[in-house]
Amino acid sequence: MSTATWLAADPRRLDVDQLIGDPATRVIVCCGSGGVGKTTTAAALAVRAADLGRTTVVLTIDPARRLAQSLGLSNLDNTPREVEDVGRSGGGRLDAMMLDMKRTFDEIVLAHAEPSRAQQILANPFYQSLSSSFAGTQEYMAMEKLGQLVEEDRWDLIVVDTPPSRSALDFLDAPKRLGSFLDGRLIRMLTAPARKSGSAFGRVVTSGFGLVNGILSRILGKSLLGDIQTFVAALDTMFGGFRERAERTYRRLAAPGTAFLVVATPEPDALREAAYFVERLDEEEMPLAGLVLNRVAHSGYVDVSAGRAAAAAEALQAQPRQGLTAALLELHAERMQAVVHDRRMRDRFVSAHPEVPVAEIPARPVDVRDIAALRDLAAAIAG
Amino acid sequence: MAPVRARLHVVSGKGGTGKTTVAAALAIALATKGHRTLLCEVEGRQGIAQLFDVPPLSYKERKIAIAPGRGEVFGLAMDAEEALLEYLDLFYKLGRAGRTLDRIGAIDFATTVAPGMRDVLLTGKAYEATRRRDKKRQYVYDAVVLDAPPTGRISRFLNVNTEVAGLARMGPIHRHAVSITRFLKSPSTAVHLVTLLEEMPVQEAADAHAELTANGLHVGAVLVNKVREALLPAKEIKQATAGKLDRKTIAAGLTAAGLEPVDAFVGALLLEASDHAQRIALEQAERKALVEFGRPIFELPLLTDGVDLGGLYALAGHLGGVADAV
Numbered sequence: 001m002s003t004a005t006w007l008a009a010d011p012r013r014l015d016v017d018q019l020i021g022d023p024a025t026r027v028i029v030c031c032g033s034g035g036v037g038k039t040t041t042a043a044a045l046a047v048r049a050a051d052l053g054r055t056t057v058v059l060t061i062d063p064a065r066r067l068a069q070s071l072g073l074s075n076l077d078n079t080p081r082e083v084e085d086v087g088r089s090g091g092g093r094l095d096a097m098m099l100d101m102k103r104t105f106d107e108i109v110l111a112h113a114e115p116s117r118a119q120q121i122l123a124n125p126f127y128q129s130l131s132s133s134f135a136g137t138q139e140y141m142a143m144e145k146l147g148q149l150v151e152e153d154r155w156d157l158i159v160v161d162t163p164p165s166r167s168a169l170d171f172l173d174a175p176k177r178l179g180s181f182l183d184g185r186l187i188r189m190l191t192a193p194a195r196k197s198g199s200a201f202g203r204v205v206t207s208g209f210g211l212v213n214g215i216l217s218r219i220l221g222k223s224l225l226g227d228i229q230t231f232v233a234a235l236d237t238m239f240g241g242f243r244e245r246a247e248r249t250y251r252r253l254a255a256p257g258t259a260f261l262v263v264a265t266p267e268p269d270a271l272r273e274a275a276y277f278v279e280r281l282d283e284e285e286m287p288l289a290g291l292v293l294n295r296v297a298h299s300g301y302v303d304v305s306a307g308r309a310a311a312a313a314e315a316l317q318a319q320p321r322q323g324l325t326a327a328l329l330e331l332h333a334e335r336m337q338a339v340v341h342d343r344r345m346r347d348r349f350v351s352a353h354p355e356v357p358v359a360e361i362p363a364r365p366v367d368v369r370d371i372a373a374l375r376d377l378a379a380a381i382a383g
Numbered sequence: 384m385a386p387v388r389a390r391l392h393v394v395s396g397k398g399g400t401g402k403t404t405v406a407a408a409l410a411i412a413l414a415t416k417g418h419r420t421l422l423c424e425v426e427g428r429q430g431i432a433q434l435f436d437v438p439p440l441s442y443k444e445r446k447i448a449i450a451p452g453r454g455e456v457f458g459l460a461m462d463a464e465e466a467l468l469e470y471l472d473l474f475y476k477l478g479r480a481g482r483t484l485d486r487i488g489a490i491d492f493a494t495t496v497a498p499g500m501r502d503v504l505l506t507g508k509a510y511e512a513t514r515r516r517d518k519k520r521q522y523v524y525d526a527v528v529l530d531a532p533p534t535g536r537i538s539r540f541l542n543v544n545t546e547v548a549g550l551a552r553m554g555p556i557h558r559h560a561v562s563i564t565r566f567l568k569s570p571s572t573a574v575h576l577v578t579l580l581e582e583m584p585v586q587e588a589a590d591a592h593a594e595l596t597a598n599g600l601h602v603g604a605v606l607v608n609k610v611r612e613a614l615l616p617a618k619e620i621k622q623a624t625a626g627k628l629d630r631k632t633i634a635a636g637l638t639a640a641g642l643e644p645v646d647a648f649v650g651a652l653l654l655e656a657s658d659h660a661q662r663i664a665l666e667q668a669e670r671k672a673l674v675e676f677g678r679p680i681f682e683l684p685l686l687t688d689g690v691d692l693g694g695l696y697a698l699a700g701h702l703g704g705v706a707d708a709v
Contacts, residue, residue, distance in 0.1 A: 034398020034533050035584075062535055129546045134499030135532075135539050181496040184488030212487055219475060221554020265399065268689075269430065300651030304642060312640035324628065325636025327615050328652040334614070335655050337687060365661040367582040 011350040014290035014357035016382045020049040023156065025259055027146075027252070028289070031162045031169065032263035033273035037294040039063045040368050040377065041263050041361075042161040043071060043096075047371060048378035049157050050087030050094035057095040057149060059160040061142055070370045071096040078103040080149075086371060095155070104141040105131040112238050126231040138163045139174040140246070147249035169280050172253070175246035182239050189213065190232040259289035262356075264349075266296055266342035271349050278353055290357035292381060293346060297338035298362045306336035338363075359383060389573035389603060389709050391513040391566075392528045395537040395591065396577030397584040401608040403430040404690050405577045405683065406530040408698035409606075413706055414454030415699070418525040421512055422447070423459045425505045425531060431458050436692060442466075444512075448692075450699070457524070459512070463494040466504040474555070502543040503560070510563045513571070526706070534576065534591040541567050541574070542598050573603030573709040578673070580607060580666035585673060592676050603709035605678050606702070607670075609685040613663050615656065623660035628653055679708040 019025055030042040039060050046058035057080050063073065072083050073096055080095035087093045109118050109127075121127050130137060142163050149158050162171045181187060189212050217225045252258065260281055264274035274291060281288045304312075313329035316322040350358065359381050368374055392413070394406035403424070410422035421444060424431050432439045435447045440460035447458035467490060471477040477484075484490055493500045513527040532540045544567070548560035566572060574595055578588040592602050615623060622628045633652060634644035642648070673680055683701050686694040 034535075036399060125550055129550060130498055133539060133546045134543065135502050135536055136498030140498075177496045181488065181492055184492070185486075186488040186492050189487060212483060212489075215477065215484060216489070219471065219477075220556055221551065224551040224554055224556055227550070267399075269403075269428075270399070300654055301648045304648065308642075312637075312642055316636060316640045319639060322636045322639060323616075324619055325633050325640065327619065328628075328633060328636075328656055329640065330614050331655050331659055332652055334687070341689070365658040366665055369582075 011346070011354070011356070011358040012290075013383065014292070014359035016045070016359055016378075017048075017052070019259060019289055020045055020054070020157065021052050023054075024257060026157060026257040027150065027259070028157065028159045029162065029253065029258065029260045030160070030263055030292075031171075031260060031277055033270050036263050036265045036270050037361075038161045038263045040067055040374070041261070041292055041294065041381070042159050043067060044368075044374045044378040044381065045261075046094055046096070046157075046159040047083075047086055047374045048382065049159070050083075050092040051090055051375070053087070053090035053092040054156045055093045055154070056087070056157045056159065057097065057155045059097055059099060059142075059145060059149060059158065061099050061138065061161055061163045063098060067368065068098060070368070070374065073098050078107075078145075083371070099138070099142055099145055101138050101141045102132040104145050105137065108144060108242065109238065112241050117234065117237075121234050124231055124234065126227065127235075136170075139171045140178065140242075142171055143174050143246050143249050144242075147245050147252070150249065150252055169277060172250070172280075172284065172286070175243065175250045178239075178243050178246060182243055187232065187239075189216075190229050191236050254284065254286050256287070258287055260286055261289050261292050263292045263294055265294050266345035268345070271345055275349065275352060278356055288356065290359060291349070291353075292359050292361065294361045295363040296346070296360045297335060297342045299332070299335050299339055301332075302336070302339065304332065304336070306333045306340065309333035309336060388706065389571060389601075390522070390524075390526050391509060391572040392526060392603065392705075393509075393531045393537075393541065393572065393574040394528060394577060394606075395531045395534050395574060396606075396608075397535070397587040398533045400577045400579050400584050401690075402533065402577045403428075403530050404434060404695070404698070405575075405606050405608055405702075406528050407431060407434050408683070408695050409575070409702050409705060410456045410526075410528040411448060411450045411454075411696060411699035412702035413526040413528065414448075414450035414456050415703070416452040417454055418450070419455045419457065419523070420450075421457045421459060421524045421527045423461050423509060423512070423527065423529050425461045425529065427460065427462070429460065431460070431530065434690065434692075434695060461505050461508050463501040463504045464490060466508040467493055470504070470507065499543055499546070502540050503547055506541065506544060506567065507559070507563055510566050514566070531574075534587045537574065537591055538594040538598055538600070541595070541600055545598075568599045568601075570601060573601050575603045575606055575705070575709075576678075577606045577608055579609055580669045582665070582669065585669045589672065589676070592678075601709075602676070602678055604705050605673050605676055605680045606705075607673065607680060607682045610682045611662075611666075611685050613659075615659060615663075619656070620660045620663055623653075623656040624664065626653070626657065628656060679704075681705060681708075 030038045032038045043058055046056050050056045078100035080097040083094040083096050109121050113121060146160055189209060262274045262277045264270040278288060309329045310333040313326045316326035361380050368377055392409060394402055396402040407422060410420045414420040422431055429439050437447050440458045442462050442465040444457045444459045446455055448456040450456060468481055471481045509527060509529050515523045517523050531537055544560040544563040548557055548564055551557040576588045576591055578584040595602050630649050633649050637644040681702055683698050
């Protein structure tokens with residue numbers, strides 16, 4: 001297999017050690033579609049950064065059980081905990097935490113509403129569903145938690161993976177979505193009855209209020225609409241601060257010091273999503289550090305192609321006592337087919353995005369299950 | 384009375400397991416012998432259109448494929464906003480008033496800002512499509528296949544109407560949420576779990592199985608995707624694991640095949656054999672874990688050339704038994 005087979009030039013190499021070792025890098029966000037190894041990559045990079053001497057915290061959103069165990073995260077308590085045996089020798093340190101969406105929300109309520117109001121909100125059934133059972137809350141809370149970690153200023157480097165949402169950038173859109181709601185007319189309609197009539201606010205909305213209220217109560221029923229209005233009014237005083245923090249975090253993400261890593265596997269769907277992220281980050285002027293291509297097939301001997309190995313295997317099958325070599329050649333043919341496939345996938349991405357640096361992680365036969373494996377993985381990413 | 388057969392097939396799995404491909408193959412399998420199925424996606428990725436090589440799907444149901452024996456597969460890209468407007472129109476005849484809600488941002492709020500509302504609307508649409516009847520009171524679709532959110536979010540997705548029914552203690556929303564919940568928790572709905580023979584996808588499938596069952600939802604079949612055949616006989620697998628395959632035999636074999644038996648090549652073959660052996664051992668362990676679910680298991684072969692339309696029909700051929708098994 002000669003190098004002339006390939007269409008695209010080699011991509012720019014992503015220098016991971018330079019990235020995580022640079023004191024100017026303060027936040028690394030790993031994004032990508034589901035199942036590509038975002039959380040594992042985030043954890044591996046955090047372990048390596050700590051070993052390089054940095055005081056690091058990794059915020060994982062939804063880690064697989066074994067990965068969580070390998071980081072010592074068997075109990076979920078929404079607080080960073082030190083991971084033992086990482087980083088100490090080089091003066092670094094690693095803390096790890098798992099996002100607890102409900103707890104994060106509760107803490108905001110407790111911190112930003114007066115005690116009696118806070119208890120009232122926490123006991124509200126709408127609040128309980130919103131904070132624990134509804135999809136979409138996670139994006140808001142991930143943003144909130146990241147903001148808190150940044151503000152605590154206890155770490156040189158924060159590594160975070162993104163929620164497994166419909167699109168991993170839902171996370172970025174969360175502050176804007178909340179803002180559009182808070183600036184919109186709906187919230188005024190919902191909170192209007194709780195405000196004193198005669199305020200400037202009240203007068204503006206009165207004209208359309210009756211109509212909309214009528215429609216809403218027809219759809220929702222009077223009692224549900226009433227409950228919703230009570231709930232929105234109770235939260236009203238907190239919305240502003242919530243949005244302000246989300247926007248501050250958003251600005252922090254766009255500022256120097258943040259690096260986005262897009263994680264993908266060499267499969268069409270994952271790379272399509274990766275390309276989408278790359279383009280979106282560019283539009284939002286968010287700093288993209290590069291692409292981490294996970295589970296790339298490799299072979300120790302690429303000079304015998306899939307075609308040659310398969311033909312040789314076929315020839316050997318006709319001969320006595322050559323079953324073993326024939327089977328190994330079939331395996332090699334399969335492997336080389338995967339190598340070519342993955343390379344083609346990578347080249348396709350690189351042709352369209354030549355400016356994006358790439359780091360590859362070779363495929364391994366078994367999953368990561370301890371710190372040693374995370375270290376190996378990080379070493380592979382660093383190349 | 385014959386047992387109730389599932390009519391709504393919800394397909395979930397960890398990201399990267401090939402959920403959309405398996406859902407598509409299942410829609411073809413359920414359409415064979417003259418049936419009509421509807422294949423729906425909920426995440427706006429247009430994965431179905433790409434698989435079937437047809438123009439992007441919209442909220443209008445459209446025929447996208449045929450199945451053996453004059454079967455038909457229709458496709459639908461669900462959209463929360465369209466579902467909400469349709470709902471308002473259907474139940475409240477809100478033509479212009481719907482637009483008033485849009486103007487004040489209520490539609491946008493319900494479909495993108497408010498957590499949970501999207502799931503309410505999408506499950507509501509699946510419920511509507513599955514129960515829709517024509518003028519002769521026959522079901523429009525014999526089965527509906529939902530390419531659903533991944534396992535990490537599936538219980539939350541299917542359970543959202545239970546929450547809503549609890550919040551809206553009475554009134555139209557309460558009644559609607561209660562009927563959807565009842566339907567999703569009846570034997571008419573089956574949740575199939577797609578997995579690979581790998582540790583994390585199997586663990587997630589196990590977690591989802593436990594969570595779904597605890598929520599009163601019915602897990603249908605376990606669909607194992609991308610299954611590879613073992614290329615080495617059991618004895619060689621053992622030797623490969625122990626690093627005891629004979630280099631000389633292999634080198635001689637390479638020479639016999641007209642290949643140069645250089646050390647680097649032999650070494651690479653041994654490493655590849657060892658990877659393969661580890662992988663086979665892992666797959667056996669994962670298969671055992673899947674059996675513990677006590678659900679029917681269907682295995683789908685790995686399509687080495689990637690998934691195309693021909694491959695989809697080949698996979699569908701492996702799923703013929705799903706309808707009878709759940």
